Amino acid sequence: SQQGEEDPQALSIQEGENATMNCSYKTSINNLQWYRQNSGRGLVHLILIRSNEREKHSGRLRVTLDTSKKSSSLLITASRAADTASYFCAPLIQGAQKLVFGQGTRLTINP
Amino acid sequence: GAGVSQSPSNKVTEKGKDVELRCDPISGHTALYWYRQSLGQGLEFLIYFQGNSAPDKSGLPSDRFSAERTGGSVSTLTIQRTQQEDSAVYLCASSVGLAGEQYFGPGTRLTVT
Numbered sequence: 001s002q003q004g005e006e007d008p009q010a011l012s013i014q015e016g017e018n019a020t021m022n023c024s025y026k027t028s029i030n031n032l033q034w035y036r037q038n039s040g041r042g043l044v045h046l047i048l049i050r051s052n053e054r055e056k057h058s059g060r061l062r063v064t065l066d067t068s069k070k071s072s073s074l075l076i077t078a079s080r081a082a083d084t085a086s087y088f089c090a091p092l093i094q095g096a097q098k099l100v101f102g103q104g105t106r107l108t109i110n111p
Numbered sequence: 112g113a114g115v116s117q118s119p120s121n122k123v124t125e126k127g128k129d130v131e132l133r134c135d136p137i138s139g140h141t142a143l144y145w146y147r148q149s150l151g152q153g154l155e156f157l158i159y160f161q162g163n164s165a166p167d168k169s170g171l172p173s174d175r176f177s178a179e180r181t182g183g184s185v186s187t188l189t190i191q192r193t194q195q196e197d198s199a200v201y202l203c204a205s206s207v208g209l210a211g212e213q214y215f216g217p218g219t220r221l222t223v224t
Contacts, residue, residue: 030210042202043154045212088153097209098144098167101154 004032004072004089004102012108019076021105023089024069030092032065032072033099037086046074046087051094079109113137115216117203123222124193132188132219136205143186144213145178146202154202160186161209193223 007022023032031050035043049056049065049072056063062075072091076083086106090099116135124130136143145157156170160180171177175193180186190197200220204213 033212035215042215042217043204043213045214048212092210097161098156098159099213100156101146103153 004091004100006087006089006102006105008105009103010106010108012110013079014110015079015081017079019079019083019107019109021074021087021089021107023072023074023091023102025072025089025091025100026070027091028094029067030094030097032063032089032091034061034063034072034074035088035090035101037088037104038084043088076107081109081111083107084109115203115205115214117201117216117219119219120217121220121222123224126195126223127192129189129191130193130221132190132201132203132221134186134188134203134205134216136184136186136203137214138184140205140207140214141183142206142209142211142213143180144204144206145186145188146204147199148202148218149199157188157201159209190221193221195223197221198223 004023004025033048034046037043047058049063060077065072086104088101088104090101118133141162144159146154158178160166175191178188200218202218204215206213
């Protein structure tokens with residue numbers, strides 16, 4: 001499978017703590033994108049990191065990419081209850097030009 | 112501005128019937144994608160359209176599934192002779208190009224009884 005694979009499958013932390021989710025993939029990519037999904041419906045794009053980038057920030061989000069290890073991580077700092085959602089990584093496979101989604105990480109922020 | 116819209120939001124149909132799901136992408140987006148998501152699972156790619164190029168149908172699970180995109184805008188996903196295993200949320204997304212961020216619609220929840 002070429003899909004992005006997230007780890008852990010589920011994560012539960014206290015509000016205010018940081019959450020780290022990891023993603024691994026198996027082939028060369030053009031970029032890697034992270035999405036959030038609430039309530040099992042539409043996904044929202046969070047951040048895109050290109051294959052020649054190593055780190056990217058957006059507000060409380062920090063994404064890293066290590067193409068030598070074919071892995072990425074998403075860090076959410078100072079978590080809030082509203083961050084409770086499923087998070088998906090989606091590598092854009094080089095040549096195929098389509099995103100392949102993993103099973104996601106279910107993040108729960110406890111008040 | 113208007114986002115990606117999908118209709119209907121929910122569809123209940125009897126096994127063996129045909130269904131049509133509609134997607135209105137963001138105006139100006141040349142790429143349009145269909146995905147399927149079963150309960151608690153990740154997204155399964157079905158098909159994408161990019162401009163006037165031939166669509167990538169590699170993800171369609173069987174020949175009962177087909178999709179078209181008229182005038183480079185609205186797309187319809189058709190499932191013929193529905194089966195219970197077709198029950199899922201069908202998500203549509205569009206993007207400016209194939210490599211950019213995708214904007215998702217709210218999905219159509221299909222239930223086959």
